[in-house]
Amino acid sequence: NAGVTQTPKFQVLKTGQSMTLQCAQDMNHNSMYWYRQDPGMGLRLIYYSASEGTTDKGEVPNGYNVSRLNKREFSLRLESAAPSQTSVYFCASRGRTSGAETQYFGPGTRLLVL
Amino acid sequence: DAKTTQPPSMDCAEGRAANLPCNHSTISGNEYVYWYRQIHSQGPQYIIHGLKNNETNEMASLIITEDRKSSTLILPHATLRDTAVYYCIVRFPQGGSEKLVFGKGTKLTVNP
Numbered sequence: 001n002a003g004v005t006q007t008p009k010f011q012v013l014k015t016g017q018s019m020t021l022q023c024a025q026d027m028n029h030n031s032m033y034w035y036r037q038d039p040g041m042g043l044r045l046i047y048y049s050a051s052e053g054t055t056d057k058g059e060v061p062n063g064y065n066v067s068r069l070n071k072r073e074f075s076l077r078l079e080s081a082a083p084s085q086t087s088v089y090f091c092a093s094r095g096r097t098s099g100a101e102t103q104y105f106g107p108g109t110r111l112l113v114l
Numbered sequence: 115d116a117k118t119t120q121p122p123s124m125d126c127a128e129g130r131a132a133n134l135p136c137n138h139s140t141i142s143g144n145e146y147v148y149w150y151r152q153i154h155s156q157g158p159q160y161i162i163h164g165l166k167n168n169e170t171n172e173m174a175s176l177i178i179t180e181d182r183k184s185s186t187l188i189l190p191h192a193t194l195r196d197t198a199v200y201y202c203i204v205r206f207p208q209g210g211s212e213k214l215v216f217g218k219g220t221k222l223t224v225n226p
Contacts, residue, residue: 004157031212042201042216043158058213090157094212102148103214105157 002026004106006091012112013081021076021089021109029095032074033058033103034066036087043090049074081113118202120220126196128226132189136202139183145206147178148214149187151198158201158216161187192224 007022030051035043045058049068065077088110092103119137126132148163162176169176175188189196201219
């Protein structure tokens with residue numbers, strides 16, 4: 001199993017450009033999440049999808065949209081990127097793998113908005 | 115959710131036990147204690163969790179005090195690869211709508 005995968009690994013955008021961050025999991029988990037992490041800070045939840053077909057706002061949803069494309073995939077879209085969205089973005093899925101039911105994280109996407 | 119307090123940094127010698135404390139004095143009876151770690155530039159990794167009994171798995175042990183107001187994560191034989199930021203999170207499991215709240219954690223440095 002690849003677990004949680006994210007693309008791209010790195011991205012540089014200009015202010016006002018749009019892009020979509022992709023996330024996929026192969027663990028058959030129902031729930032998926034998007035977090036952002038700024039330097040020296042803990043992770044903050046942007047959006048989550050408790051199950052296929054549902055999405056809900058987290059702590060910092062402004063400036064983002066999400067799509068739960070199917071059970072495997074959960075994408076995060078920045079419609080008009082701003083420098084304040086420079087961050088590392090982590091996707092996670094929740095389920096029971098190797099014994100514990102908890103969240104499993106991808107490797108992250110590093111985004112720089114100029 | 116109950117708030118947690120962790121020291122910002124700790125050092126440990128390679129091969130020795132690393133004991134990471136967490137204070138959660140406002141924890142409620144049905145909230146669990148979770149521990150995650152984040153090795154530099156990687157996504158957080160689940161370590162262990164517990165409710166009131168001590169827990170052990172292949173990665174670590176979790177000791178929760180009888181009053182549940184604090185806990186300690188123990189890495190029995192720390193290696194250089196255990197250098198990471200360790201997060202203590204107190205949470206009531208809510209299935210798919212579970213929202214983990216990460217503080218700043220403890221930066222553990224394992225020294226050779």
